[in-house]
Amino acid sequence: MENTINIRAPTAEVEEYYAKLDLQETASKLHVPTNDDDVRKVLRDLNETVELPNEDKYSRRQRLSVILARNAIRNRLETDGDQSIASENSDGSESNNNLNPISKIVPGAPELRQFRQHINDYADGKLKQIQGYEVEQYKQFKLNSTKYMDEKLLSARKVISTLETTELFGSQNIWKRPIAAINISKSENFITVGDYSGQLSLLDLELEPLVDEQNRPIAAQTHAYQACCIELDEADKLIFSGDNKGEILINNYSLEKVSNFVGHTSKITGLQQQIPNILISSSTSAPVNPGQPSTFGTGLGGEIRVWDIQTTKCHFSNHNSSSAINDIKLHESGSLLLTGEDNGAINLIDLRIGKPATSFVSHASGVTSLSWRPESFEFASGGKDNVCLINDIRQPERNLNRIFAHADAISSVSFTDKCLVTAGFDKTIKLWSKDTYRLIKNFPTLSKIICLDARVVEDDLQFVTGRWDKCVDLYMKDTI
Helix, strand or coil, X not given: CCCCCCCCCCCHHHHHHHHHCCHHHHHHHCCXXXXXXXXXXXXXXXXXXXXXXXXXXXXXXXXXXXXXXXXXXXXXXXXXXXXXXXXXXXXXXXXXXXXXXXXXXXXXXHHHHHHHHHHHHHHHHHHCCCCCHHXXXXXXXXXXXXXXXXXXHHHHHHXXXXXXXCCEEEEECCCCCCEXXXXXCCCCCEEEEEECCCCEEEEECCCCECECXXXXXXXXXXXXXXXXXXXXXXXXXXXXXXXXXXXXXXXXXXXXXXXXXXXXXXXXXXXXXXXXXXXXXXXXXXXXXXXXXXXXXXXXXXEEEEEECCCCCEEEEEEECCCCEXXXXXXXXXXXXXXXXXXXXXXXXXXXCCEEEEEEXXXXXXXXXXXXXXXXXXEEEEECCCEEEEEECCXXXXXXXXXXXXXXXXXXXXXXXXXXXXXXXCCEEEEEECCCCCEEEEEECCCCEEEEEEEEECCEEEEEEEECCCCEEEXXXXXX
16 A cells, blocks of 8 residues: 555554454444435545455464564654654645654554544534534534544554564464374474374464365374374474373374384373484373373373384383373483473483483472473473472572462473473463563463473564363564
8 A cells, every 4th residue: 555664464463453443334333424425435435445454364374474574663663653644745735754653564544544534524514514403413423433533543553562572373273172282393384283182283383284285284193092292303304292002103294104112001291302313202101081181190100211213112211110200301412301200309310321310309299391491401390389490400409499380280381592481270371581580471361271382483482382172372472
């Protein structure tokens, strides 16, 4: 449109805003006097000027442009969004050189202001011609229209002000069972989802199913039981998945089975790839009640195995008979492995010797999730005691920080370069400062969060969650 700056493409927030602004119905919302053809003509003309979007076409599709446009948006928001949409030249004609930020970024904002002025001018003209009851009618009409359009302009302003801190990118609900495991690729643009039925699915970053060459969704019933864990080998384009009966599969990116690992006899609770060609897995003999939204063990013992990916042979097995292992996380050095157990203990295993190196002051009840801080010896742990602990393997005798993070069990923690992300059964996701561990942002959801994964791409935080109500949510945030 003329006098509009499009940054890559209109963002979905803007498109949804205009989709909701049905200008054809504005007359009834403003209580326009019956059969007032002049006002209705203004509405029709305006509707032809503003390009209303096709909701099916845009949906979430343009939200990635928010991230790409954030700096430009911040710069344009430095000016008050309520200033006049045009200045006058010396000859009295309008100049569009000083269009305000909203008119530059949101297609149609100038038309909204013009429409408001058209309505006011029309009402003022009518008031000069009429008398009696109609005077009060048009006064009320003018008041309603001004208030209505001011609300719309304020709404547009709010849309723009939230673009630079995009939060919920979108939600998808195409599964028949709750989400059990999720993984967002660290270098590719896709998400792998595993549900309680054992199905794996691949989604793009618009949360739409990826399709094969025949345009069929890439999804497969890879497991007969709940898919508990997902790990990617992005170099060889392999997907590792484990279920709650001890089976670990190797699939390609088309979800075609390549091979499997045989050895575990109980639920797989963790998968970590060690370069080169090594996969580490953990399991617990704990039974799982599919009627409960829990991905944790129940304290009946666990085991760690180290596998050769090419031969699928087990190099080494370490059985922990005291408590179930609920999660494992491999340090970026490749030689240190954290284990979180159902009795609340956290242990550090030196894989070079295959034995525990140390243990940490830990949780009052089961550990549910672990995450290393990037390029550090610090790590975060979440527990059934609703607490998130920050520890350093060089100081195992004390906690660096203890965060009373959630009102129910913590299901997932994820350390990134930007912040610490936690999720829990209290239906919330929270972002914490990686320096002070103070709360940055709280995201309420509609159901318990079962799993979470996060990444940072070009300084933008992206995290994806799987919920008990069968939904997958993707969040993006560029300012922390």
